[in-house]
Amino acid sequence: YVDELEARIEWLESIIREHLPHFDLCKPDEPERSTTRLDRRHGGSVSRASNLSSASEAHPSQTNNNKDDWGPARDITDQLGLISINAEADLRYLGPSSGLFFTRFVLTGLGRRAELAPESVSPSGETNFIPAELLDIQPKDLPSDLNQAQWLTQAYFQAVHGQFPFLHRPSHLELLQRAYNGIELLPIDQFQIYMVLAIGATIRSRQLKVLLSAEGYCASAIVHLDTIFQKSSVRGVQCMLLLQMYTFHNPSSAISLWTLHYHCLAHVLELGLHRNFRGSAFTEFDQEMRTRVFWCVYTMDRYLCTSLGRAIGIMDEQCDLRLPRDINDEDLQPDQPIPNQQSCTTITDMSSAIHLFKLARFSAEIKCVLYCIDRNFPPYTQPTITDPNHWQQDMLHRLHEWKAAIPHHPPQSPVYYMNSLLEIKCHELVMLAVRPSPLFPYPSRSLVKLCFDSALQCTRLYHQLYVTSMLHYNRTVVQSLFLCTVTLFYCIWAPNGLGEEDTTLDTVLHSLKSASDILSAAGEYWLEVKR
Numbered sequence: 001y002v003d004e005l006e007a008r009i010e011w012l013e014s015i016i017r018e019h020l021p022h023f024d025l026c027k028p029d030e031p032e033r034s035t036t037r038l039d040r041r042h043g044g045s046v047s048r049a050s051n052l053s054s055a056s057e058a059h060p061s062q063t064n065n066n067k068d069d070w071g072p073a074r075d076i077t078d079q080l081g082l083i084s085i086n087a088e089a090d091l092r093y094l095g096p097s098s099g100l101f102f103t104r105f106v107l108t109g110l111g112r113r114a115e116l117a118p119e120s121v122s123p124s125g126e127t128n129f130i131p132a133e134l135l136d137i138q139p140k141d142l143p144s145d146l147n148q149a150q151w152l153t154q155a156y157f158q159a160v161h162g163q164f165p166f167l168h169r170p171s172h173l174e175l176l177q178r179a180y181n182g183i184e185l186l187p188i189d190q191f192q193i194y195m196v197l198a199i200g201a202t203i204r205s206r207q208l209k210v211l212l213s214a215e216g217y218c219a220s221a222i223v224h225l226d227t228i229f230q231k232s233s234v235r236g237v238q239c240m241l242l243l244q245m246y247t248f249h250n251p252s253s254a255i256s257l258w259t260l261h262y263h264c265l266a267h268v269l270e271l272g273l274h275r276n277f278r279g280s281a282f283t284e285f286d287q288e289m290r291t292r293v294f295w296c297v298y299t300m301d302r303y304l305c306t307s308l309g310r311a312i313g314i315m316d317e318q319c320d321l322r323l324p325r326d327i328n329d330e331d332l333q334p335d336q337p338i339p340n341q342q343s344c345t346t347i348t349d350m351s352s353a354i355h356l357f358k359l360a361r362f363s364a365e366i367k368c369v370l371y372c373i374d375r376n377f378p379p380y381t382q383p384t385i386t387d388p389n390h391w392q393q394d395m396l397h398r399l400h401e402w403k404a405a406i407p408h409h410p411p412q413s414p415v416y417y418m419n420s421l422l423e424i425k426c427h428e429l430v431m432l433a434v435r436p437s438p439l440f441p442y443p444s445r446s447l448v449k450l451c452f453d454s455a456l457q458c459t460r461l462y463h464q465l466y467v468t469s470m471l472h473y474n475r476t477v478v479q480s481l482f483l484c485t486v487t488l489f490y491c492i493w494a495p496n497g498l499g500e501e502d503t504t505l506d507t508v509l510h511s512l513k514s515a516s517d518i519l520s521a522a523g524e525y526w527l528e529v530k531r
Helices: 002-019 067-073 100-110 146-159 169-180 187-208 214-222 234-249 257-271 284-308 351-370 388-404 418-434 445-467 475-493 504-522
Strands: 046-048 081-084 091-094
Touching (some): 146 187, 445 504
Antiparallel strands (some): 046 081
């Protein structure tokens, strides 16, 4: 392995000597090379703000390491940043929980510079220019056969509904049947049908490696956009969630997930979906669907706020947080009484989603405690956390209990992949809770080991889904895998890391190969992943 590295370095140096003969390879790195940045000439810029106050002195149990060993990057977990997505866009805020500065921390230690590759130009001087007319997406009609539409719709419900059950499957299939029976549908009905087809086509295209014009179905849905959001409604929130799911799975979408989410959250608050209204104001069916829609928006809020390091959109204290019933969609009918919940040993369409809803609450708690700005918790916060170390151990214990209670679908189930996906989500939160944070910038060796093990498990589970063709590519997968890879590097070279252990190198190389395989496959759909 070392011989291969040396040979590659010699090869790279020969290229530098050939094209940059004036460049002195013997000259040491300049001081500014110790920081990782995105060069503005490539369309990206990162500006750093002053560091937040550290709580390390108050919690010595996690700060016994020599801080000087961490070098100039030791305070990077406290940083805030503004990043330009492209040359025309204003700067966008990313906070410490996003992993951006954790990534910069690791890349700093590796002595690397994060840069986007320049555009490739062929020897003849030709560029990969494509006329805009060829990229114009035209609306696409419904598939000619109902079975084809049901096939695409089934892909949506298998890949999305298990995590975000904001649609009622029987009602949606009934709408689809009415469309093929020639019955005139409302614009909102047509929007939902076409958006489900667009998401299903995206998923089927990747499964079969064929082009099924997901963008065309999306264009047909967008035609009805203006009439849908003229007034707030639960079905309007469902439409916004469909747009978010499409953006989640389709990198060609230029929709801002963050902006769309806050429009969605505003409608949720206006409609009172975060409260549990008792009495005759709503039927049991309506109340159940309102609860499902709220929890899907809540879970999306926790994911976006954590992954982007931004403020939580709605606090737990403002919500009733009544979980939906653990029953199948077929048992939930508009004009029929809702049956009692199944026994705890019975797995339903909602079991995995409800378990993810519970995990989303842990995500909010971790973010508020470890990544908050004010170290002095307000007096009205109950219970007040006086011992962060004890809280951290308690959170890890609760995550362990949550993992042990994961509902397991049988192997023949179309959502069997959810078993592994839920375990991945748990390991992601473990890493979020123990990796360097503003509250604990110097985790102990035992926590580094725990972080390392969770990163390995995440990579293993993702690869297991990948080789069995059960991995649905979306932005969550891409970000999660990248952070797992960065975490592995951190756990090796950190001052109290695991680099000295004999089994570490082979284990890491195997995990990196697994992550590379998946990211390479995802790179077929995401240009950013390919870079």
